[in-house]
Amino acid sequence: MKKRSIYAWALYDWANSAYVTTVIAGFFPVFFKEYFSANVDATVSTAQLGFANSISSFLIVLMAPFLGAIADIGGLKKRFLFLFSYLGILMSAALSFVGEGAWEAAVFVYIIGNIGFMGSNIFYDSLLPTVAGEKELDRVSGLGFALGYLGGGILFALDVWMVQNPALFGLESMEEGVKVSFLSVALWWMVFSLPLFLFVKEEKPDNDFNAGRLVTEGYQRLKGTIRKVVQFKGLVYFLVAYWFYIDGVDTIIRMAVDYGMAIGFEPKHLILSLLIVQFVGFPATLLFAKLGEKWGTKKAILLGIGIYLIITLWAAVMEEVHEFYLLAVMIALAQGGIQALSRSYYARMIPDAYAAEFFGFYNFLGKTAAILGPLLIGTVALFTESSRAGIISVVLFFIVGGIMLLRVDEKKVAKEVRSALG
Incomplete structure (x- = not known):
């Protein structure tokens, strides 16, 4: 039963x-x-595109902590996960119906889809302590991200094949192939999310809450969450560190292809680079999780931050397309590891009874960070008329994040938090 719930969650x-x-x-x-x-x-x-990413992140920021608090109180993690995931599924399908030149409609659908994707992750992350014991957190969190790379990569490879050979699939053009690929994402997401809803069991609260009381209690708990977090200096250090370095990670994920096109690389090279990230990222994430267990989670995260610092500096000056491929391999080595280990590192420091609430706050900070990076790149690109000038600003996030993380002792923080909150 436990193995089944772990694999259902990771799937x-x-x-x-x-x-x-x-x-x-x-x-x-x-x-x-x-x-x-x-x-x-x-x-x-x-x-x-940068502003669209920032707006969707800002909107989820407004909801994340409050909904996380309500989910803990009412035992609603899976229900909220279902709601947000199917919002993302519907919007992915809706992208296939947006016409040429209709950038306003595309931006609107994209923003709502991002809200569905990011919102679902709040409650997905908060279920990690439910399916994994403390000693399993790095491994199970890493398994989730590794399967994400593999599954996302498999579908993406099939979609790339379809887009590049539309006639083979009975399609008239590459544009039609891209639109069908958006539909394929919706179907894939819907089908493979079912095991989690069927096999992961969520503990129900002892008391029943009506909607009005849930909102009131959720608001009170949100205020309490902020008071709880700020009283633990080590937890604050980690969350500030996370805020900075995950900004850099998310910005590169969202803007890498756009940046490559802006400096003159052909889309076919950029798409192939993404496939490299997916398939190299699968084993690399599992190896990073192992490294976290053997070497220490914080040290492994710091290694990932260092790799990203090199990536960002190199990206700002690269000229040749082969450099983009090399950077894709470097991203693949670090991306899943830094995300998975950050999640498990944080899970170690918080009590299970407050998981959705605290992960709501964690995602709140992550999505707040995701506002700044794309917005900064977009703004700098407009004012300087140079995409290279925008990408170099991301370096600051990794430097500050790494310095702050050095000040965190997760065992001491976990002891303080659990002693105070139970």
Whole structure:
């Protein structure tokens, strides 16, 4: 039963990572520049995409902590996960019906889809302590991200094949292939999310709550969450560190393809680079999880931050497309590991009874960070008329995040938090 719930939980990453690979990182940035925002200057479309990413992150920021608190009180993690995931599924399918030049409609659907994707992850993350014991957190969290790379990569590879050979699939054009790929994401996400809903059991609260009381209690608990967090200095250090370095990670995920196009690389090279990230990222994430168990989770995260620092500095000066491929391999080595180990590192420091509430706050900070990076790149690109100038600003996030993380002692923090909160 426990193994089944672990694999059912991890399989959700396999399901929803298709949205990241095919929509957020893959076809949407390319299709947005060449189809939805056709005949618009490259720096303007970069700004439009950056602002769309920032707006969706800002909106989920407003909801995340409050909904997390309500989910803990009412035992509603799976229900909220279902609601947000199927919102993302519907919007992914809706992208296939947006016409050429309709960038406003594309941005609207994309923003709502991102809210569905990011919102579902709050409650997915909060179920990690439910399915895994403390000693299993790194391994199980890493398994989720690794399956995400593999599943997202498999569907993305099939979609790339379809887009590049539309006649083989009975389609008339590459554009039609991209639209069908958006539909394929919706179907993939829907089917492979079912095991989590069927086999992961969520503990129900002792008392029944009506809707009005849930909202009131959720608001009170949200205020309490902030008071709880700020009283633990080590937890604050980690969350601030996370805020900075995950900003850099998320910004590179969302803007890498757009950046590559802006500096003159052909879309086919960028798409192939994304496939490399997916299939190298699968074993690399599992290895990073093992490294976290053997070497220490914090040290492994710091290694990932160091790799990203090199990636960002190199990206700002690269000239040749082969450099983009090398950077893709480096991203694949670090991306899943830094995400998975950050999640398990945080899970070690918080009590299970407050998991959704505290993960709501964790995602709140992560999504707040995701506002700043794309917004900064878009703004700098507009004012300097240089995408390279925007990417170099991301370096600051990794430097500050790494310095703050050095000050965290997770065992001491966990002891303080659990002693105070039970």
